[in-house]
Amino acid sequence: MASFNKVILMGNLTRDPEVRVSTSGVTICKLGLAVSRVVRTPDGSTREETLFIDVDSFGKQAELLGKHMTKGRSILLEGRLRLDQWEGQNGEKRNKIVVVLENFQFVGSRVDNDPNMAASIDSRGDAQDSVPFAEDLSAKGKDLKPVVGVGDVDEDIPF
DSSP states (O other): OOOOEEEEEEEEESSSOEEETTSSSSSEEEEEEEEEEEOOOOOOOEEEEEEEEEEEEEHHHHHHHHHHTTTTEEEEEEEEEEEEEEEESSSEEEEEEEEEEEEEEEESBBBBBBBTTTTEEEETOOOOOBBBBBBHHHHHTTTOOOOOOOOOOOTTOOO
């Protein structure tokens, strides 16, 4: 039986990241993420529907998020779903679904105090290619053209 557990979300932080270090020395960062969409009601009007999601990250990623993210900032993230289960104070069993962060990308115009760069961070916490934000380049009057390097083109694509 095949299975697949992957989620990609883009939203805004609902609170400042909560960073702590476990007894084994692993950095843990907990985030609250709000993801919204516009829904059309039966009477033809529209309303915004918001989903609030808990996100856990570990290691280098947790350190980076704790250092650079604050409430209200946007983030694009990729992760997997995990079921957390515990017993409440009154003895009842509780559970919730949490996203475990695997990769993320800062979204917005300020990253590492450099307004022209965005970073994509993989599950090991390694920075991937840094790319200028389109809004920053267009504001400076530069032409935006896609850059294709060696290895960026897949010759097997049929279209």
